[in-house]
Each structure stands twice: as structure tokens, then as C-alpha cells.
Amino acid sequence: MENSKLSSALFAGTRFDRKRFAADFARFRKEPAPSSAAAPSAPAPEKKRKRKSGKAKAKKNKKKRAEEAAAAATDVVEGFSVFKGLADKNAELRPEKLEISKDGDPVAVRRRKEIEREIERAAILRKRFDIHIAGQNVPAPLESFEELISRHGCDSYLVGSLSKLGFREPTPIQRQAIPILLSGRECFACAPTGSGKTLAFLFPLLMKIKPGSKGGVKAVILCPTRELAAQTVRECKKLAKGRKYYIKLMTNDLSKTGNFKDMHCDILVSTPLRLDHAVKKRDLDLSSVEYLVLDESDKLFELGFVEVVDSVVEACSNPSIIRSLFSATLPDSIEALARTIMHDAIRVIVGKKNSASSLIKQRLIFAGTERGKLLALRQSFQQSLNPPVLIFVQSKERAKELYKELAFDDVRADVIHADLNEQQRQDAVDNLRAGKTWVLIATEVIARGMDFKGVNCVINYDFPESAAAYIHRIGRSGRAGRSGEAITFFTEEDKPFLRNIANVLVSSGCEVPSWIMALPKLKRKKHRVDRNPISTLPDED
Numbered sequence: 113m114e115n116s117k118l119s120s121a122l123f124a125g126t127r128f129d130r131k132r133f134a135a136d137f138a139r140f141r142k143e144p145a146p147s148s149a150a151a152p153s154a155p156a157p158e159k160k161r162k163r164k165s166g167k168a169k170a171k172k173n174k175k176k177r178a179e180e181a182a183a184a185a186t187d188v189v190e191g192f193s194v195f196k197g198l199a200d201k202n203a204e205l206r207p208e209k210l211e212i213s214k215d216g217d218p219v220a221v222r223r224r225k226e227i228e229r230e231i232e233r234a235a236i237l238r239k240r241f242d243i244h245i246a247g248q249n250v251p252a253p254l255e256s257f258e259e260l261i262s263r264h265g266c267d268s269y270l271v272g273s274l275s276k277l278g279f280r281e282p283t284p285i286q287r288q289a290i291p292i293l294l295s296g297r298e299c300f301a302c303a304p305t306g307s308g309k310t311l312a313f314l315f316p317l318l319m320k321i322k323p324g325s326k327g328g329v330k331a332v333i334l335c336p337t338r339e340l341a342a343q344t345v346r347e348c349k350k351l352a353k354g355r356k357y358y359i360k361l362m363t364n365d366l367s368k369t370g371n372f373k374d375m376h377c378d379i380l381v382s383t384p385l386r387l388d389h390a391v392k393k394r395d396l397d398l399s400s401v402e403y404l405v406l407d408e409s410d411k412l413f414e415l416g417f418v419e420v421v422d423s424v425v426e427a428c429s430n431p432s433i434i435r436s437l438f439s440a441t442l443p444d445s446i447e448a449l450a451r452t453i454m455h456d457a458i459r460v461i462v463g464k465k466n467s468a469s470s471l472i473k474q475r476l477i478f479a480g481t482e483r484g485k486l487l488a489l490r491q492s493f494q495q496s497l498n499p500p501v502l503i504f505v506q507s508k509e510r511a512k513e514l515y516k517e518l519a520f521d522d523v524r525a526d527v528i529h530a531d532l533n534e535q536q537r538q539d540a541v542d543n544l545r546a547g548k549t550w551v552l553i554a555t556e557v558i559a560r561g562m563d564f565k566g567v568n569c570v571i572n573y574d575f576p577e578s579a580a581a582y583i584h585r586i587g588r589s590g591r592a593g594r595s596g597e598a599i600t601f602f603t604e605e606d607k608p609f610l611r612n613i614a615n616v617l618v619s620s621g622c623e624v625p626s627w628i629m630a631l632p633k634l635k636r637k638k639h640r641v642d643r644n645p646i647s648t649l650p651d652e653d
């Protein structure tokens with residue numbers, strides 16, 4: 113392929129920063145072919161002038177390129193790069209090697225062509241799967257799970273368990289994040305809800321850690337809720353089945369009474385508070401941790417969590433630790449904060465950052481008042497109730513109130529909130545999974561990360577308090593390639609915040625009435641309204 117064609121194929125659809133990567137880019141430029149003809153006759157004066165000014169221009173360009181290359185060489189700020197998968201291969205592309213190729217060394221020429229093909233292949237794959245990267249020397253994305261064996265030398269047994277679990281093709285985030293983590297790089301990953309982020313960090317951990325290793329905890333996964341931590345342990349055990357890994361969940365008991373000196377543990381999954389308690393009160397030593405994953409990382413960096421997370425990060429004191437952050441939402445402020453603890457991290461975004469899964473049909477319904485919401489819910493259930501359905505409310509009190517109302521209607525409902533003990537919460541989740549209950553009324557405790565197979569509809573009975581909360585709540589449906597539906601009730605009080613949520617709908621291609629889009633944008637990020645109790649009695653106001 114001609115160089116011009118090659119670069120246009122590579123850069124199509126990507127924001128390639130030619131200035132920053134001038135040094136790399138220059139390597140692929142064809143030098144003008146030396147003239148093979150006999151000495152040309154003396155140029156006409158006009159031609160000579162033109163050539164002279166051309167030469168001056170070329171000299172100026174060369175100087176500019178050299179300056180840019182120098183800037184690029186020292187530039188540690190990450191930009192968009194198509195030069196992925198070349199951590200070691202880039203070394204082969206150093207100018208001195210390419211000089212040899214100019215002299216016609218067939219081995220170097222062949223190598224250069226091979227590298228060009230790899231660059232092109234990686235760029236095409238990224239474009240096809242809507243993967244956007246930033247960072248230096250980003251490993252190439254996976255074409256298939258088989259490449260884990262052929263290209264990355266992974267344990268064929270573990271790769272085999274992927275197909276046993278029914279995973280045939282890697283999801284986009286798995287295509288890119290797995291090679292990054294396997295190559296020992298740190299990463300921020302942002303991909304839609306239900307798009308397989310869990311496997312994207314679990315698989316590399318299992319590959320990198322020897323099963324049954326002694327000498328302390330090797331990997332820590334932090335999750336914001338106990339339910340999510342328990343689910344992650346289950347997923348990890350499924351994946352590792354047949355290999356003797358010690359995979360542990362930090363339960364309340366373990367955190368308070370555990371004898372950590374004698375504990376065998378390869379992978380420890382915990383909420384921040386429990387882990388911090390174990391470190392501070394039970395002398396759990398985390399200095400041997402080689403991998404730290406922050407799942408739902410933006411939540412973990414929120415106020416109320418961040419100090420504890422900070423303390424855990426500090427306890428994981430191994431200087432060569434590899435950290436990674438995963439979430440479906442990654443606000444810039446959180447990313448900036450997270451960057452302070454990471455080095456040379458690669459950023460991976462699948463699709464549009466901070467947007468809802470495109471598999472979910474989203475609707476906004478004006479219910480007027482609190483009483484209007486209950487009527488609208490009843491009406492919607494009378495028309496069709498397509499279980500399993502999740503209903504989100506803003507507090508445990510409201511969850512209990514709505515539960516009473518639905519029980520009155522003979523709807524097989526259950527409730528989950530922070531007042532229930534661990535077993536009761538787990539039972540509520542299991543009953544919905546098993547189809548024993550049709551409707552689960554929930555607070556934010558299950559809004560993030562929980563993977564309920566085939567939730568058909570999410571109803572935001574109470575308006576979510578932020579766009580991120582909305583994305584995670586509705587992301588309990590439309591998972592693993594299935595379609596889903598999300599209905600959000602709003603009242604007069606919610607109108608000021610409506611536009612923020614409407615933006616999410618628009619960015620994932622759902623229709624929003626024009627009057628909503630004409631509402632002013634609200635600077636405040638959070639919205640919480642004092643609401644009248646849920647009841648069939650008339651509203652107090």
C-alpha cells in the first residue's frame with residue numbers, strides 16, 4: 113500500500129495527533145527517491161529559483177519536524193495514538209534500523225512492512241469496535257480469544273473456560289483492555305454497562321497470578337457494594353474453575369475476626385471499608401499485592417469513599433503494582449484525580465464516554481405529582497408486566513412504602529435496601545434471578561455492576577440524582593447484547609434536572625421532546641428532592 117493510502121486508512125475516524133507523534137509519523141514517510149538518471153542539465157534560472165525556495169522550505173520543514181519530534185519525545189501527556197502494539201516493535205523502528213532498510217536490507221524492509229500491516233490492522237479493529245485509546249505504545253486489540261494463546265501465550269485451559277462459559281467473541285472492552293493488562297500496563301477503562309468489563313480485568317489477573325501462591329495477597333479488587341463484590345467473586349471462581357486459585361470475598365466476619373497471617377489468598381475482593389478495617393484492625397498486610405483493580409472507579413472516588421480508598425491504595429505499597437480502573441462512567445474530574453496515583457496509564461473508551469448502552473430503549477414520562485407516579489406505575493403494570501422488572505427509588509423508606517402498595521396489588525415484589533442484612537439482600541437478588549419475584553424495588557445499592565440476566569425493564573420511580581446514577585441504574589437491563597427498556601418518571605420538582613438526563617437519552621439516539629431540550633442546563637451535578645410519601649392517599653400539598 114502506498115504511504116498516503118496507508119495513512120488515510122489508519123487515521124480514518126481517529127483523532128490522530130500528527131504534531132505530537134511527528135517523530136513516529138516521520139518514520140513512515142517515504143524519502144524522495146534518489147534520481148537514477150544521469151546528471152541533469154543545468155536548470156533554467158526560474159527553475160533554479162523555485163528549487164532554491166523549495167529547498168529552503170524543505171529545510172524549514174525538516175527543522176520544524178525535528179523540533180516536533182523532540183517535543184514528542186519528551187511529551188508525557190497522553191494523546192491519541194495509532195501506534196499500538198508496538199512496545200517492543202517500536203524499538204525495531206528506530207531510525208538507524210530504517211536507514212539500513214533504505215540501503216535495501218530485505219530483512220529490515222520486510223519487517224517494516226510487517227509493522228505497517230500490524231498498525232493498520234489494529235487501527236481497523238479499533239475503528240470497527242468503536243474503541244478509542246490514549247497513551248503511548250498501546251498493545252494491539254484482540255481479534256479473537258484464540259489470539260490469547262497464539263499471541264499472548266496464555267494458559268489454554270483458562271482460554272478454554274471462556275468458551276465453556278459461552279463466550280465466543282471478546283467484547284470491545286475485552287479486546288483492548290485484556291492485552292493492555294497482560295502487557296503489564298496500567299489502564300483506565302470506560303465502556304457501557306453490561307459490556308463485559310468484569311472479564312476484562314479478571315482474565316488478566318488469573319493469567320498473571322500463579323494459583324495457590326504463597327506470600328500474601330496477590331491481587332485486590334475493590335467494589336463499592338457487598339453485592340457487587342460477592343458477584344465478582346462468583347464470576348472469578350467460574351472463570352478459574354479447575355485451577356486451584358484462592359479467591360476470597362472479604363465478608364463482615366472475615367474483616368472483623370480474620371487471622372490474616374495464615375490466610376492463603378491469591379485474589380481478594382472487598383468493599384473499601386471492610387478492607388480498610390482488616391488492614392488497620394487485623395493487621396492484614398497488602399504489601400505483596402501486585403494488581404489492584406478499582407471497579408466502578410468513579411463511585412470509589414466519590415466523597416465518602418475516597419479517603420478509605422486512598423488508605424487502601426497506600427496499604428498496597430508494592431512499588432511495581434499495576435492498577436486499573438473500570439467503570440461505565442468516568443467524569444474528567446475523577447480521571448484527573450485517579451491519574452495522580454497511576455503511571456504511564458493507557459486510557460480506553462468504548463463508544464462515547466459517559467453514555468448509556470445503545471441497547472436500551474429509554475423513555476421519560478411526566479407524572480406530574482407523587483400520586484401521579486403511583487397511578488402511572490399501576491397503569492403500566494395493568495397494560496403489561498414483563499418481568500423481571502427493577503424499580504429504583506431514592507430511599508429505603510420509599511422502597512418500603514412502594515413495596516406495601518405493590519403487595520396490595522398482588523404483584524410478586526420484593527425489596528432491597530441497606531437496612532436488610534447480608535443474607536436478606538442476597539436472597540432478594542437470588543429470588544429475582546430465579547424468577548421467584550417479578551419486581552424488585554431497590555435503592556442505589558444494586559444500581560451499579562449487578563448483572564441480572566434478562567432484566568426487561570428498569571423503572572426510575574424516583575428521578576435519579578445524577579446523570580451517572582441514571583446510566584448505571586438503567587444499565588441493569590440491556591446487558592450482554594440483549595435489548596432492554598428504561599422508563600423514568602418525572603414530576604414538576606424534577607424538571608430543573610430533566611435536561612441533564614435528557615442529554616443522556618439524546619446521546620444514545622433516543623427521542624426527547626424539543627421542549628425538554630430547550631430547558632436550561634443545570635450546573636449542579638446532583639439532584640435530590642424531598643418527596644411526599646408513596647401512598648394512594650391524596651398528596652399533602
Ligand SMILES: Nc1ncnc2c1ncn2[C@@H]1O[C@H](COP(=O)(O)OP(=O)(O)OP(=O)(O)O)[C@@H](O)[C@H]1O
Nearest residue numbers: 279281282283305306307308309310440561563592
Ligand atoms: N465475551 C462475552 N461474550 C458474551 N457474554 C459476555 C462476554 N463477556 C461477558 N459477558 C456477559 O455479559 C454480561 C455483562 O458483563 P459484566 O457484568 O462484566 O458487564 P459490565 O460491563 O461490568 O457492566 P456494569 O457497568 O453494569 O458493571 C455478563 O452476564 C457476562 O457474563
